[in-house]
Amino acid sequence: MSVGLIGYRGSGKTTIGKRLADRLWQPFIDTDDVVIKKAGKSIKEIFEQEGEQRFRDLETEVVREVCTQPETVIAFGGGALDRDENREAIKQAGLRLVYFKCEPAELLKRIANDPQTAANRPALSNLGGSIEEIESVLARREPIWRSMAGAELEVTYLTPEDAVPYVVRLM
DSSP states (O other): OOEEEEESTTSSHHHHHHHHHHHHTOOEEEHHHHHHHHHTSOHHHHHHHHOHHHHHHHHHHHHHHHTTOSSOEEEOOTTGGGSHHHHHHHHHHTOEEEEEEOOHHHHHHHHHTOHHHHHHOOOSSTTTTOHHHHHHHHHHHHHHHHHHOSEEEEOTTOOHHHHHHHHHHHO
16 A cells, blocks of 8 residues: 655655655655656746646646555645645545644744755745744645545654654554
């Protein structure tokens, strides 16, 4: 069975996902990385040059593709579940989703400490990556994530190494 990891940027989907995949002897796919490879540019550049709609269209193509992969750990971009067709593809594939819940202040700290975020990720609103932006986006997306997730893991105070055994148990 494949497992999908969902949550806000900075929640650890990629970092924990890679460790989980190693533990399970499965391949790891980050949908954002696949979009970047397809487009030949960063997500921020896609947003700036072609708009969010183009990014979301590429993301939908990628979600459809990765959902067909057997026995894979998949980290979905934070907004991937915003589209009905992406949620439907995930349901049809029978993926087990785990939502990584993380407190906004910790997300802000993690994002600020990642030098790649500013260079490669667009702001998600006109609030420019602030705590208010995080809270606003979480308020909109969290109900979707929770409705789709088979399990939820509070990752605010977990190291990636500590989180992996919990995810295994939740699968």
